[in-house]
Amino acid sequence: MNLTNTIDLKIRKIFEGVILTNSHENHLNIIINKNIDTYYEEPQNIQQTYFSFINTDSVESFADYLNEFWMEKGSEGFISMVDEMSELAFLLSSDSDTQSEDVSQFIYTMY
């Protein structure tokens, strides 16, 4: 099986495991309510709103990062496949590498 097929299968699996299993509820604020005074929300005062680091040192550490991220946001329903997501991220990353051994284009940049 080629890499593209592997990636697509993994995405499908995550889609079913995460998206479809959480699809029974509305996760967005889309209800219009004429009876309330404001639609403003208090900011999600999580660190990511201001500044933070993302741990992508290894498949394991990124999975841990995702796990912690959704736990902190109170989105436990989304943590079931963080290992698969992390593996997928590393797979996608390696797929996008374009290494070239060609002669450097930087030699003798003239005029």
Add this chain to the structure above:
Amino acid sequence: MAQSRYILGISAYYHDSAAAIIKDSEIIAAAQEERFSRVKHDPRFPVNAINYCIEEAFIEASDIDAVVFYDHPILTYDRIIKNCATVGEHSYDTFNAATKSILGIKLWVEKHVKQTIGTVGKLGKVLFAGHHISHAASSFYPSPYNESAIVSVDGVGEWSTTTIAHGVDNNIKLLKEINYPNSLGLLYSAFTFYCGFKVNSGEYKLMGLAPYGKPIYVKHIYDNLIDVKEDGSYRLDMDYFGYLDTNKTTNQKFHDLFGGAPRQPESVISRKEMDIAASIQQVTEEIFIKIARHARKITGSSNLCLSGGVALNCVANGKLLREKIFDNIWIQPAAGDAGGALGACYVANHLYYKEKRSLPNGKNDKQHGSYLGPKYSDTEIEAFLDRNNYVYKKYAETEKNELLAKEIDKGKIVGFFAGRMEFGPRSLGARSIIGDPRNAEMQSKMNLKIKYRESFRPFAPAVLREDVNKYFDLDQDSPYMLIVAPVNETIRKQVDIVTEHNADDMIPIINQIRSELPAITHVDYSARIQTVHKETNEKFYNLIKAFKQLTGCSVLVNTSFNVRGEPIVCSPKDAYLCFMRTDIDILVLENYILFKEEQPKFEEKENWQQKYELD
């Protein structure tokens, strides 16, 4: 002595990638990638802009303390996942594409930084700043205020679409937010698409079209599309929008609401589009003003800093100014995503490193007129001209300005290239095409023969700061062309009102002479004003001054140095190409002047009109 701290900020992968670098809270450089790559709104990782920023700082990449990215990819992924979960099975294509894009590319900023500059700086890891805190930072920290309300409104960044924050000293605290899918930016973009313009770049055209129409759809919009509270908070009725489950902003229900399919791009603009544009513009202004009032109320501040793509709506900014809700308003000139690169630098400096803030010393702000891009020396320009056998003459500054003033007075159009390139979407006299605003034919000539763009689009005046109130109902700085104000009654001319309101054809309306400065007076007697200041752009200031001495008029038409679909020129080569491809008569490269008729025969291998996709 403590070592200087250098922070590199990056904005990428969405639209308008950019880089910025600051040194001890001072902006050293900032530029959009499109200017170097020559791809309009280039979303790619900004390798050229990053290189330029480090070049301007003239430091080794390893001397950079921190590299900061302006957006949090996992927070964005969280939003997309929850969007897809809300939609269900039909969202698979969106999920597939988003997963590949975020987990495959956007997550790996650190890798891209290392590939580009060989290091991620002394911090050892890339810092991710939130999208809206970056916007807020981009407007507050360079502003002249030690304390200010901060409002950011854009399409969407991670979850947020509208935020109100409060900046005090070196801190910014987010106070209120409106989250996706409710978005004033996306609402405006939906109408941009519906009126046949490109989302993410055509919003400006919709704003320019609005004064031609009557706002007859305002109630329709409020009744069906958006519920707005008195405090400016709002929620969209998602039944009318397509972006939850498709890659379109609108859907069939939206189209039905406005009586049919969207206008096809490049087709004739009808009165319907003019009226729709007028209506959504009015709705946007009303919401914008309500949000600002609420920001004033909850922060108690008399100052306001604005950013986010919606802050580029200079008509709304002008209305906000005239409401006098705030004593002072400062708008980040690179208010869109590109400015996020600069904001990210400031987030790292003042929030992560907790660096104290120093207010501008005797200047209006710390943006340096937004002249933050590359400059080319005389030796570089001369080498370029000689290498290509182009015909030129070098002039002393005064002699040059006198010559140009005479030529502009004769109706000549000048490509003006001087000093450091502007950061942000507007040309401010460093990479500008200029002409005589008194000339009745200037608007159509510039639109059709220079810019190759829609004839309805107005041009902006660049006016000496000290003379602004002679021509316009404005007496304050507007150095970034972000405020629209009325042309003074004293220079207005009466037009045929009957023709105005009944016409379905825009051309007769456009051709009406509305003031003594017809080329810059829009259909509603408004103008998008740039005040020109000696302190920030002496060369441009002196040119306008020379024109004033010759003609008594201290205003020039100022439009961006590019053709439609092309990024604004960056280098002498870009400028020369644009000069030769259009009806620009004279090219000014710093102190070198080139006349079109003296140039060698111009031949191109490629068809540039196919190269630049229409925006």
Add this chain to the structure above:
Amino acid sequence: MNRQLFQYHPTIGYKFISYLKTRIQHENGGYLVKTNDWGFRSEIEFNKEKKSGTKRILFFGDSFTAGDGVSNKFRFTDIIEQAIPGIETYNFGLPGSGTDQQFLLYKDFGKDVECDLIVLVVLVENIRRIKSHYRYYFNEAGEKQIYQKPYFDFKDNEFQLFNTPVESQPMKMEDLPANEQEKVDTGGRFGMARSIVNALGLKEITQKFTKYQPVPEFNTATSPEWLVLKEIIKLWSEIAQAKFLVVPLPLYQFIEETSSPDNYKARFGELKSELNIEIFDPLSDLIAYTAEERRNFRHKTDVHPTNAGHKAIADSLSKKITEML
């Protein structure tokens, strides 16, 4: 590349634009280039008169001397200046040039500069440039363009300069006469084959198997290229206003011991005896490093020296320069 780096020069062909302050993107992450009033990569302005109490060394060479791939301060010339007290170094390196152009450059810019030592760095591969009349260069759009270059040759029993003044505009291969088309330097003896091998990632393995000889122009003492190079060095040494040192700079194949240096060493050995000039070859110092260190003397794909490579060259040359001063 956003900025133009070079400008036309009628004698040499081209030179750096004065007062550049730029950064060149590179596989190592990029490097800083600053040029001075005279149009050479330098942090300082050049003056003809020397400061009292300072010894001054002028360096001439190609991109290896000019420092392609590294910032000014990491070049061997700048490291030597830091390493030896009381000296200043002037780097007249010109990327892409041959010793012929460097000699012309010396006559235009260097011969009236007060100094204590002149160092001519001859990258051994560049002997091929001696016989070429044209070179390929890339413009800022990455397009190959042919430019004329000056060259010396023996004609009618005289050593003469040709292609002067140099044509300022690029040329098309098809516009050159057939005999001149052969005189276009395409960037390496086996230019096309080399790029294919490199693209396949087989360069080092192939070179070992084929006993690759990168500079056959050194094979005999009577090769036309060697005779021209020798004559240029002879003329230069005769008019030099200070002590004169020739440094044959070995290619990485010699440093990494994938090719034999015997032929070029033999030629420069003969030169030393014939002309009675100082020759210093840093090869023995460079091969004393471990194989891994030596590989790190050049970039991953760009063969120019890395910071470490420049440091190693500087360490080697410093000893000889100190001795000569």
